[in-house]
Amino acid sequence: MELRFESSLFIVYFLGLILIPIWNKVRKSKGNWLLYELGWFLACLIxxxxxxxxxxxxxxxxxxxxxxxxxxxxxxKEKRRLSNGLLFNLFLISFGGYLGLLAITTQDPLLILFLVTLFIGLLLLLLVGLYAIIIFLYWNALIVWRKEGHSLANLLTLFLAIGLTGLLVLDYVSGHFLPQWMASLFAIVPMILIYFAIVFYNFLTISIIYQFNRPKYTQDYIIVLGAGLIEGKRVPPLLGNRIEKAIRFYNKQKEKTAKTPKLVMSGGKGDDEHLAEGLAMKQYAVEKGIPETDILVEANSVNTLENMRFSKEVMEEDFGGNGYQAIFTTNNFHLFRAGLFARQASLKANGIGAKTAFYFLPNAFLREFAAILLMRKRRHAMFCAAIVLLNVLLALLQLLTSSLAAG
Incomplete structure (x- = not known):
């Protein structure tokens, strides 16, 4: 009976694997069918x-x-919280513990096989993962160097790769040539890096989850966040993707609900720009067929927080109050941090992200992470200080113990 049930479940599962891409093709969906495959696997597993x-x-x-x-x-209740990433990862850890507990209790061969396979995969990841990451970062840094230029902001993956390489050398030296108390002092650097790796993982988790926002087609405004202009007057591809994302939502909402939202082009004039970004963005949207009457311009902001604050003022003045519904568009790597700024500006709006070239994403997410760290620098400084203090105390204790033993 049990064998019949398991066989039937496997047949249903594999039928789903075959039919999902066919169904996705028939409905001409641009969505990622691999996500549906993952969802189907999780549904069958549960x-x-x-x-x-x-x-x-x-x-x-x-x-x-x-x-x-x-x-x-x-x-x-509030999507724009960094702590949501930690909560989701706690769920994943508890789910892993649940699988282990259930396998021990039931002794189910399929579940044990699944966990063994998963364990081997994780073990291999731990053994070669850091080396693979370093190789990938060097490769990515070379690609970004060739395609995006040599600015400091575009070299973050290179700096991280060099830092991780130095960490491997430091770990080898401290483990083979240094006394124990000195090795404890050298351990400060890897422990701080582990702390930041955990923080980055939580940030990356919630950033990915936040990408799945699906706003209702009932919006009054769509804020488009500005970026730099080419030669101070032309919209670059990165900014163009943000505007195109807003235009697609604009057209989709008109098609589905006949309610026409207004685009709020948000961006001021930089020192090296001939006109405000908001005006250049408006011109771009008009050329794409959006009526001027459906476009508002905010031309005073110089950063994302001001984008949110000043756009909020523009919308409240146009709407005659604060009872409107709004979303914002930006590039996918910038989406979550922009949400944090919207929350900071008391703007009730979540975002939708425009796609970015894959090769640019590692460097872009590192830049976003650095900005996130600066937003909460006091908290991170306290954690780092605690790590330093504990390791110094441990080193002093080890030095004292070794001195007493030698005496």
Whole structure:
């Protein structure tokens, strides 16, 4: 009976794998069908796990469900929180613990095989992951160097690759040639890097989750966040992608609900620019067929926070109050940080992200992460100071112990 159930589930699962891309092609969807495949796999896995729970009369699934419930409650209450990334990762950790507990309890061969495969994959990732990351970062730095120029902001992946290479050398030297107390002092650097790696992972988690915003087609305004202009007067491809994203939403909303939103082009005039970014963006949108009457311009902001604050003022003046609905568009790597600034400006708006060339994403996310760190620099400085203090105390203790032993 159990074999028949498992066989039937596998047949249904593989049928889904085959039919999903066909269904996606028939409906002419531009969405990523791999996400549907992942969703289908998770649905079948959860169904199988629930069947094991029923047979063994256990309720272990309640453990990860509690963490998932906490994450979902906090996320839908306010999506623009960095702590949401930590909450989601706590759910993943609890789900992993749940799988292990269920495997021990039920001794199910398929679940054990799945966990062993997963464990081997994670082990290989730990063994070669850092080396693979370093090689990838050097390769990516070379691509960005060739395509985007040699500015400091475009060299972040190169700096990180060099730093990680130095870390490997430092780890080898401290482990083979230094006394234990001195090795504890040298451990300060890798421990701080591990701390920032965890912070980055949480940031990356919520940044990816935030990409899945699906705003309702009931918006009154779509804010387009500005960026620099080419030769001080022309819209570059990066900014053009933001405007195109807003135009697609604009047209889709008109098609679905007949409610026409207004585009708010937000961007001031830089020192090296001939006109305000907002005006250049308006001209770009008009050339794409958007009526001038559907475009508002905010031409005073010089950063993302001011984009949000001044756009809010423009919308309130145009709407005659604050009861409007609004979203904003920017590039996908900038989406979550822009959401943080919208929250800081008391603007109730979430964003939709325009696609960015893959080769540019690692450098762009590192730049975003650096900006996120600066937003909460006092908190991170306190954690780093605590790591330094603990390691210095440990080194002093080890030095004292070794001196007493030698005496």
């Amino acid at each position: 169904f199988y796990l629930l069947s094991l729970e029923v047979k063994s009369r256990t309720y272990f699934i309640g453990i990860p469900l509690v963490f998932l419930g906490i994450f979902l409650f906090r996320y839908f």
